Amino acid sequence: MSAKCSISTRSRLTETLCAILIFLVAHKDYAQIAQPDRYEISLGENEPGYRIAPAYTSGLILHRFVHNTRSNFLEIIRLDTAFTELWKGSVVLGRNRMFSGARADKEHIYFLFSQLTASTFELLKMNQENGTYRKYEINSFIRFNATEFQVTDSAALIGGYFNRVPLVLYFNFFNHQSRVLPGLLNEDGELTQVKVFDDGTFQVLISGRNYQRQKTIWIKNYQPDGSLIDNYALEPEENMGLIFGRSTRSVNNMQILSGVFGHRNSEYSRGLFIASIDPTGLQQMKYYNFGDLQNFFNYMKAKRTNRIKERIERRKIRGKKIRFNYRFLIHEVIEYEDQFIVLGEAFFPQYTSVSSASYRGFFSPRVFYGNPMIRGDQIFDGYRYTHAIIIGFDKDGNLLWDNSFEINDVKTYTLEQFVRFEVHDEKIVLIYLYDNQIRTKIIRDNNVLEGQTIDPIRTLYDNDVLVKERRNTSQLDYWYDNYFYAFGVQEIENEAAPETVKKRRVFFVNKVNPR
DSSP states (O other): OOOOOOTTTHHHHHHHHHHHHHHHHHTGGGGGOOOOOEEEEEOOOOOOOOOOEEGGOOOEEEEEEHHHHOOOOOEEEOOOOOEEEEEEEEEOSSSSEEEEEEEOOEEEEEEEEETSSSSSEEEEEEEETTEEEEEEEOOOOOOOOOOEEEEEESEEEEEETTTEEEEEEEEEETOOOOOEEETSSOOEEEEEEEEEESSSSSSEEEEEEESSSSSSEEEEOOOTSSOOEEEOOOOOTTTTEEEEEEEEEEEGGGGEEEEEEEEETTSOOOOOEEEEEEOOOEEEEEEEEEOOOOSSTTTTTTHHHHHHHHHHHHHHTTTTTOOOOOOEEHHHHHEEEEEEEEEEEEEEEEEEEOOOOGSSSSGGGGGGHHHHHHHHEEEEEEEEEEEOOOOOOOOEEEEEEEEEEESOOOOEESOOOOEEEEEEEEEEEEEEEEETEEEEEEEEEEEEEEEEEEEEEEOTTTEEOOOTTOOOOOEEEEEEETOOEEEEEEEEEOOSSSSGGGGGEEEEEEEEBBB
């Protein structure tokens, strides 16, 4: 589409208006967030909302675990991609159950529950078409806290910790046998990823220490039947530690990992690494300090960003090392055409001061030594996010480009991924949702095509107003093709609406397309 304007020398105002028109037309494709569909469920004053398991082109599975004085039950609603309600129902569950996770594949939805008084799990495998289901009781042998849940065509994988030691329980759908996967560490570590591949094989990544006591990433690959294919650790340079990582699988069975590195025993990251491992176990690894990235510090104000970049250049000229310490997590590694794209987020823990006069005696915070939630007279008050970084690497691990997306106002008490991205038409849309506002940024390699824009979550009726003093929670996640779904709980007022919807508390789902 093109725009033409006849500019008269009589008026500079006309010239300005024409320039604005041309700019808006030229940026039409970048400035729209489509929200074509919305679904609402009315909630009572203290009624909980729903979790969502995406079933991709089959729709969404809404579910919630409800307790009452007599029994526990699972409520389920299945929606198609246009938010038409296909069916809904409930499943009565036994006492002392706790919801642990849900996953959907092309045909089924799986719900996992732990039993609080026994070393067993309960698994529901439900048909998406009609809601029929089968229950499995899974013997875990030892009681452990489940933090990861994945499924393959033949098995359920339940990851967690027993006495701070990571483990993964394998349950076979055909013979109903369960066992702890072989090859896991017998010491403290962090279970960073359980990843399932299309051929039914799967991979477990554990952050732990190698035989030289360096922090590193252990990679364990398994056959669909749970037998161990290989087990090895990445080999960091001397006095360096690999803190956290994510992986993907490329052509010819190449493993690609990206993560963050720091000093040998530090919890702080100094930069990112990318590694490749071929089927024979040969490793190649490249490191990039945060100071090597062109746009890492662009979330700061311009003056501060420029001062830091000048400092980096001076240190490079003098041949000195560039060291910046951040808390940083890698969330995604994907292969796109002829490059690998890595996305991560920077954050920091926040603490609030507590008057020691308020905590005298036995309940003083000083008593609880070793508790990461308490630091002296300060109590943990959530994680603050600063920005996301997205990076492109070529097939040889060379840095091609990097870009950033400032994360404003986000605070959470659990570490989770906020920023998502979509790649199409030679551009990348970065997107996240916070406080009912969809925030986007559009980039191409190192360039910013459109800076941060903010679109409110579309409500159901004209003149709907969110009640700001009430807690309105919302999240955004991947769905299918170019679509995301946004969901949460909102309190809404509308003086112009019919009496039944003037004041309402709802669980909502919006379809989002950052076209």
